[in-house]
Amino acid sequence: MAECNSSAPAIAQFATMPQYTPKQEAILRGAVRVFLQSGYAGTSMDRVAAEAGVSKQTIYSHFQDKEGLFTALMERMTIRRFQTFLGMERLQGEPALLLRQFAEGFLNHIVDDEYVALLRLIIAESVRFPELAKLYGRTVIQTGRQLMTEFFQQHPELGFTDAEAVAHIFIGSLVSYVLAQEIFYGKEGFPLERDRLVESLLALLLEHGG
Amino acid sequence: MAECNSSAPAIAQFATMPQYTPKQEAILRGAVRVFLQSGYAGTSMDRVAAEAGVSKQTIYSHFQDKEGLFTALMERMTIRRFQTFLGMERLQGEPALLLRQFAEGFLNHIVDDEYVALLRLIIAESVRFPELAKLYGRTVIQTGRQLMTEFFQQHPELGFTDAEAVAHIFIGSLVSYVLAQEIFYGKEGFPLERDRLVESLLALLLEHGG
């Protein structure tokens, strides 16, 4: 039973977060800001130490090296996002209302500066740290898509023959909108307001085959 | 007329590519591989020099510094992608056929390893080089969306009240699919085949309100 079964889903390995001491928490809190701002290679351990208010050697006494600190931090942030999704349990309600709530809740409450920064950093380091990207894919993305897939399956009146594909279209439209707005256009002006995206997305899904 | 009008569209500034000497071409070709693989901070000028087959000083005699080399390289790659879009001129044809051709053409021909790597690098460096991300947004993304918006406007029988929003949904679904597949899941298995995405996407758009 203690054997590591490599065919077990990765989620099980990360469903519980490791506990950290207050000192380790301070280090991680300092590391968040620097890594999210400057990326892995652009972050120096000196700056992490300064930001966390500890000495560099203290970091090395709690984490093996820079890679160990980075992966511990990223796994923690990923699992946290994952657990907020798990808190939703199951999506229920009238499609017209629930889909609107999901879309607006995602755009207005789930997405914040830290969400965008985490997404950007995972994408940025997906060559050097491919396992972190896969962890995010198998937990956050897969869970969100699964929730939406089950919802569509429970509503055959919507007329979707491939609930999983529609779930991707729905969530992918929202995520790509955030990426476009926050990264490719910048704060000063995006020619597509949130409401317009939500209205057209709902119209496509709800008036499908109607 | 020689004055720089800051309200002019950014595209005009970059519609023509600067010409480079053969030596500069060699440097840029070497730089592509290293920067796309390792990111900005993770790339050393020594490795660029080795990859390009020139000495480091030769690079500095042609480009101001590391930032100058990086921005020149990224602008060039962005403009190239932009110009392949411009080559399309205007989208025409029966919606059921053209939308399928566009989606499959994007997934099977436009998207390759270099496309993904460029997208990843622009996202990764959008904090340090926000202007590069905006250049990509105002050229590649805006052009693609504009082409699709005009197509939808020329086909009112599809019943879309907001062609621009639907254009984002169409293209955003494709781009987010590529990001999910290539970055968040990895090569070894993605639970949603391309055909399923295309079929559901076309069904949503063509059977809308039908």
Added chain:
DNA sequence: GTCTATAATCAGATAGAC
């Protein structure tokens, strides 16, 4: 213009005092 060699700085990691 291009190269080799070097300057000056910075970063990851460690030693040793307390």
Added chain:
DNA sequence: GTCTATCTGATTATAGAC
């Protein structure tokens, strides 16, 4: 466990020969 001080190697950029 925590800190100050330090080591070692890598990195950006430049000097000077050809």
